[in-house]
Amino acid sequence: MLTLYFHPLSSFCHKVLIALYENGTPFTPKLVNLQDEAERAAFHALWPVGKFPVLQDSARDQMVPESSIIIEYLDQHYPGATKFIPDDAEQARAVRSADRFYDLHIHLHMQKVVGDRLRPPNAKDPHGVQDARTRMKVALGIVEQDMAGRTWAAGGTFTMADCAAAPALFYADKVTALSGEYPNLVAYLDRLKQRAPYARTLQEAEPYFKFFPRDDAA
Numbered sequence: 073m074l075t076l077y078f079h080p081l082s083s084f085c086h087k088v089l090i091a092l093y094e095n096g097t098p099f100t101p102k103l104v105n106l107q108d109e110a111e112r113a114a115f116h117a118l119w120p121v122g123k124f125p126v127l128q129d130s131a132r133d134q135m136v137p138e139s140s141i142i143i144e145y146l147d148q149h150y151p152g153a154t155k156f157i158p159d160d161a162e163q164a165r166a167v168r169s170a171d172r173f174y175d176l177h178i179h180l181h182m183q184k185v186v187g188d189r190l191r192p193p194n195a196k197d198p199h200g201v202q203d204a205r206t207r208m209k210v211a212l213g214i215v216e217q218d219m220a221g222r223t224w225a226a227g228g229t230f231t232m233a234d235c236a237a238a239p240a241l242f243y244a245d246k247v248t249a250l251s252g253e254y255p256n257l258v259a260y261l262d263r264l265k266q267r268a269p270y271a272r273t274l275q276e277a278e279p280y281f282k283f284f285p286r287d288d289a290a
C-alpha cells in the first residue's frame with residue numbers, strides 16, 4: 073500500500089524512516105539512485121521537484137512529498153503507538169515549530185555545506201557556505217539552550233520534532249563537531265541514536281556513508 077521513494081544516505085529521508093520504523097508501519101522502500109539517468113527520469117516524472125522522500129499510498133491514491141507532511145499523513149491515516157503531532161493544539165504548534173526550526177535553521181544550512189562539497193571546483197560557493205555555517209551555529213546555540221531541561225525536542229514525549237532533529241543534528245555533527253560547545257545536543261543526539269528506529273535507520277545507511285563527502289575541500 074505504502075511505497076517510500078528514498079535514498080539511504082538522504083537526511084530528509086531519515087526523518088521519515090524514523091517515523092515509519094517508530095510505529096512499525098509496513099511500507100515498500102524504493103531506493104532512487106539519482107545518478108542513474110533512467111531512475112532519475114522516472115522519479116522526476118512522479119515528482120517533478122525531484123526531491124525525496126516521497127510517499128505513495130496506492131490504497132488512498134495519494135502521492136505525498138515533503139518529510140513533515142508525510143509524517144502528518146502517517147499520523148492521520150496510519151496511526152500507531154507514537155503520536156507524532158499531539159492532539160492538543162498548543163502542543164501541536166510547539167511540535168511544528170521545533171520541526172520547522174530544525175529543518176530550516178539547521179538541516180538546510182548543513183545541506184548547503186555538504187552540497188557545496190559535491191560541486192565541481194569551479195562552481196564552489198564559499199560565501200554561501202560561510203553564511204550557512206554562521207547561521208547554523210546560531211541555531212545550534214538556541215537548541216542547545218532549549219535542550220537543557222528536555223528529553224525530547226518539544227518536551228517529554230517523542231514527536232515529529234525528534235524525527236526532524238535526528239538527521240539535522242547527526243549530519244550537523246559531521247560538518248561542525250558538536251562536542252565541547254554543545255553538551256546538551258551531544259547528549260540528545262546520543263538518546264536519538266539509541267532509540268531503535270533511528271539506530272535501524274543509521275545501520276541501514278552504514279554501507280553508504282563512504283559516499284558522504286567529508287571535507288569542504290573535497
Ligand SMILES: N[C@@H](CCC(=O)N[C@@H](CS)C(=O)NCC(=O)O)C(=O)O
Nearest residue numbers: 082083084122123124125138139140
Ligand atoms: N523540504 C524537503 C527537502 C527534501 C530534500 O532536500 N531532499 C534531498 C535529499 S536529503 C534531495 O532530494 N536531494 C536531491 C536533489 O536535490 O536532487 C523535505 O522536507 O522533504
